[in-house]
Amino acid sequence: NFMLTQPHSVSGSPGETVTISCTRSSGFITSSYVQWYRQRPGSSPTIVIYEDNQRFSGVPDRFSGSIDSSSNSASLTISGLQPEDEADYYCQSYDSSNRWVFGGGTKLTVL
Amino acid sequence: QITLKESGPTLVKPTQTLTLTCSFSGFSLTTPRVGVGWIRQPPGKALEWLALIYWDDDKTYSPSLKSRLTITKDTSKNQVVLTLTNMDPVDTATYYCARRPPTGTLHFDSWGQGTLVTVSS
Numbered sequence: 001n002f003m004l005t006q007p008h009s010v011s012g013s014p015g016e017t018v019t020i021s022c023t024r025s026s027g028f029i030t031s032s033y034v035q036w037y038r039q040r041p042g043s044s045p046t047i048v049i050y051e052d053n054q055r056f057s058g059v060p061d062r063f064s065g066s067i068d069s070s071s072n073s074a075s076l077t078i079s080g081l082q083p084e085d086e087a088d089y090y091c092q093s094y095d096s097s098n099r100w101v102f103g104g105g106t107k108l109t110v111l
Numbered sequence: 112q113i114t115l116k117e118s119g120p121t122l123v124k125p126t127q128t129l130t131l132t133c134s135f136s137g138f139s140l141t142t143p144r145v146g147v148g149w150i151r152q153p154p155g156k157a158l159e160w161l162a163l164i165y166w167d168d169d170k171t172y173s174p175s176l177k178s179r180l181t182i183t184k185d186t187s188k189n190q191v192v193l194t195l196t197n198m199d200p201v202d203t204a205t206y207y208c209a210r211r212p213p214t215g216t217l218h219f220d221s222w223g224q225g226t227l228v229t230v231s232s
Contacts, residue, residue: 001174035218037158044207044222045150045158051216090158094217098171100148100160 002026004091004103011109012081020106022091023073034074035092036065039105045090049076078108086110113137115147115208115223122229123198129228133191133208140166140186146211147191148219149182151204159204163211164191200230 003025012018022034036049047056049065052074062080067073074093078085091103119131133147140147148163162172162182172180181194191208205227209219 033217037219039158044225045219046222047218047220050218054216056220092158092160092218098163098217099174100163100171100217102150102158102160105157 001095001099002093002101004093004101006089006091006103006106008104009107009109011111012078013111014081014083016081017077017079018081018108019078020076020089020091020108021071021073022075022103023071024093027095028069029067029072029074030069032093032095034065034067036063036074036076037090037092039088039090041087048089081110083110113210113221115210115221117206117208117223117226119206119226119228121227122231124232125199125230127198129193129195129198129202131193131195131206131208131226131228133193133223135189135191135208135210138210138213140164140184140189140191142166142213144211144213144215147184148209148211149191149193150207150209150219151202152207152225153201153204156204161195161206162193165211198230202228203230204228 005023033051037045039045053065094100115135146165149161164182179196205225207225209222212220
C-alpha cells in the first residue's frame with residue numbers, strides 16, 4: 001500500500017495564502033481522488049475538499065484543492081487566511097482495492 | 112439530520128477484544144453506495160483508517176490490522192459493529208465512525224463525536 005506524506009506544520013498571517021501538500025509515496029496521485037479534512041482541537045474531522053478539488057457544501061471558496069502530477073502530490077490552498085482556519089488538516093485517498101489511507105496531518109497555525 | 116455515535120468500553124485490558132458500536136440515524140445502510148467506516152486517532156497523533164462496510168455488505172480493512180479486525184452491520188438496528196482482537200496499549204486512541212455518502216464519492220461526509228478507548232492493565 002502507499003503512504004501520503006504531509007508537512008508537519010505550516011503557518012501564515014491573517015489574510016495570507018497558505019498551501020499544504022500531500023505527496024503519494026507510490027503509484028500515481030491521479031490514480032485515485034484525494035480528499036481533505038479539517039480537525040479543530042477537541043473536535044471530529046470534517047470534510048473540506050473531495051475528489052481533488054470539489055468543495056464540500058458550506059465550505060468557503062477560500063479553500064481550493066489541486067493535483068500536481070509532476071510532484072505526485074495534491075495540495076490544499078487556503079487564501080485570505082482567518083484565525084478560525086487554525087486546525088489540523090488531513091489528506092485522504094484510497095488504493096485499487098478500496099483501502100483508504102490518511103496522511104500524517106498538518107498543523108496550520110494562524111500567526 | 113445525519114448523526115453517528117460511537118459506544119463501547121472506555122478501558123480494556125491488554126489481550127482483550129474491543130467491541131465498538133456505531134449507532135446512526137438520518138440515513139440507511141440499505142441505500143446503494145452508502146458505507147460506514149471506522150477511523151482511530153491515538154492521542155496527539157494522526158488519523159488512521161481501520162475498516163469500512165458498504166450497503167451490499169462488501170468490506171475493506173486496513174492491511175496492517177486486517178487479521179485483528181471484523182466489521183459487521185445490523186441494518187434493522189442502524190448499527191455497525193467493529194471488533195479489534197488482542198488489544199495492546201498502542202491501540203489506545205479515540206475511535207470514530209463516519210459515513211460514506213450515497214453519491215459514490217470516496218470520502219466521509221459525517222462523523223461521530225468519537226470515543227476514547229484506553230488499553231491498560
